Amino acid sequence: xxxTLRIWRQHGPEDKGRMVTYPVQDVSPDMSFxxxxxxxxxxxxxxxxxxxxxxHDCREGICGMCSLMINGEAHGPQRGTTACQLHMRQFSDGxxxxxxxxxxxxxxxVKDLVVNRNAFDQIIAAGGxxxxxxxxxxxxxxxxxxxxxxxxAFESAACIGCGACVAACPNGSGMLFxxxxxxxxxxxxxxxxxxxxxxxxxxxxxxxxxxGGCTNIGECAAACPKGIPLNTIGRLNRDYLKATAKRAGx
Amino acid sequence: MAVTGIILVLxxxxxxxxxxxxxxxxxxFDHYAHWLRDIGTPLLPTTWFLWIQRTVLTVAVxxxxxxxxxxxxxxxxxxxxxxxxxxxxxxxxxxxxxRWGGVIILLFVIYHILDLTTGHLNPKGDPANPYGNVVxxxxxxxxxxxxxxxxxxxxxxxxxxxxAFSAFRSLGQQTPKGERRARIAAxxxxxxxxxxxxxxxxxxxxxxxx
Numbered sequence: 001x002x003x004t005l006r007i008w009r010q011h012g013p014e015d016k017g018r019m020v021t022y023p024v025q026d027v028s029p030d031m032s033f034x035x036x037x038x039x040x041x042x043x044x045x046x047x048x049x050x051x052x053x054x055x056h057d058c059r060e061g062i063c064g065m066c067s068l069m070i071n072g073e074a075h076g077p078q079r080g081t082t083a084c085q086l087h088m089r090q091f092s093d094g095x096x097x098x099x100x101x102x103x104x105x106x107x108x109x110v111k112d113l114v115v116n117r118n119a120f121d122q123i124i125a126a127g128g129x130x131x132x133x134x135x136x137x138x139x140x141x142x143x144x145x146x147x148x149x150x151x152x153a154f155e156s157a158a159c160i161g162c163g164a165c166v167a168a169c170p171n172g173s174g175m176l177f178x179x180x181x182x183x184x185x186x187x188x189x190x191x192x193x194x195x196x197x198x199x200x201x202x203x204x205x206x207x208x209x210x211x212g213g214c215t216n217i218g219e220c221a222a223a224c225p226k227g228i229p230l231n232t233i234g235r236l237n238r239d240y241l242k243a244t245a246k247r248a249g250x
Numbered sequence: 251m252a253v254t255g256i257i258l259v260l261x262x263x264x265x266x267x268x269x270x271x272x273x274x275x276x277x278x279f280d281h282y283a284h285w286l287r288d289i290g291t292p293l294l295p296t297t298w299f300l301w302i303q304r305t306v307l308t309v310a311v312x313x314x315x316x317x318x319x320x321x322x323x324x325x326x327x328x329x330x331x332x333x334x335x336x337x338x339x340x341x342x343x344x345x346x347x348x349r350w351g352g353v354i355i356l357l358f359v360i361y362h363i364l365d366l367t368t369g370h371l372n373p374k375g376d377p378a379n380p381y382g383n384v385v386x387x388x389x390x391x392x393x394x395x396x397x398x399x400x401x402x403x404x405x406x407x408x409x410x411x412x413x414a415f416s417a418f419r420s421l422g423q424q425t426p427k428g429e430r431r432a433r434i435a436a437x438x439x440x441x442x443x444x445x446x447x448x449x450x451x452x453x454x455x456x457x458x459x460x
Binding site for chain 2: 006008017019069071073074098103104105106159168170171172173204210211212213215216217218219220221222229230231233235236237241247
């Protein structure tokens, strides 16, 4: 198949950036989206041009590095799929495909399609962990965890931190990520001692990083390649309310 | 957002139920309308309760607008460079029209107060006879008034549908099952409230109330 790509090119953080059109010929429908970009880059290198910079690592849909806005949708048109696991069979011969980086003040563009997602690390650093060393895995029956809680915690733990939620959110909010990272601990016994200081710290870090506020639209959950549900944000809200009440009471 | 919204919603429920008094006849409706000025008497002097209620509502409206403005400004700041190509995946008309819908509702409320509270924009504008004002307002030849009311109320319905769900969520609704219930409850509430409000103008325009 032959395609026309319109790709965001930006030399560096200070550059203004622009969309540049590249025709790509003989694309196999069995290629992944990133392999198609590899083909383009090989040609650009042979032509003596600068290849398109984009983030990628495992290409198995589990590392959270790929971060492409494809035709205005985070990770492209296929639901529950990262850009690296998206295949060209999802497109048709003659299509024009727009490829842009995640757009958020908290995710500044480094180069072309690569953004700096350090803001997510700052949110984690504000409490997204258990302070006490927990050692090796304990005997599973020693601390009973209700099945429903374990399932919901695991659902949240599936978050790969790619940032699609922020990219898709009309408010540029990182609330789904923050909620997933809070919930994976708040539903389990190990997360209880720091449950309420954690939620305050992480939400504050989220706001300080320059993300927008959540208005419960649901675009994040629709875009999430790992299917983190929208009600995760409700779990965060409840913990946040309780934490605020506790702080006011102490 | 949720707390100020709930105050306004409580008023909307009371206002809608009060409107339905129009079906009990002119004397009853006018008596009800005049009673609104006397609530709380003799504990409070006449119209005091009304002014307390107006103050609370004004503060709630200003708080609601203030919080919405803050959220909108944060959203704008959070995405300084816009997408060249943007596609909405999750179709949620109610959620997407919250901000402009809110502006339309505010303009409607201003018109509505000038129409049926102060009477400036009402064809009759007789403070002693609210029933007559309502009947004159939605007369068939003034169909455009009814049309505008209907559009404003449908906008309100969308606003309430997302607003009510969002309030549940902000106040800690957290399970997937509860989310389905909250969405259904918000939809049923919005439809029931808007339906209740629309009964009055449509009863007048069809001659059921005259």
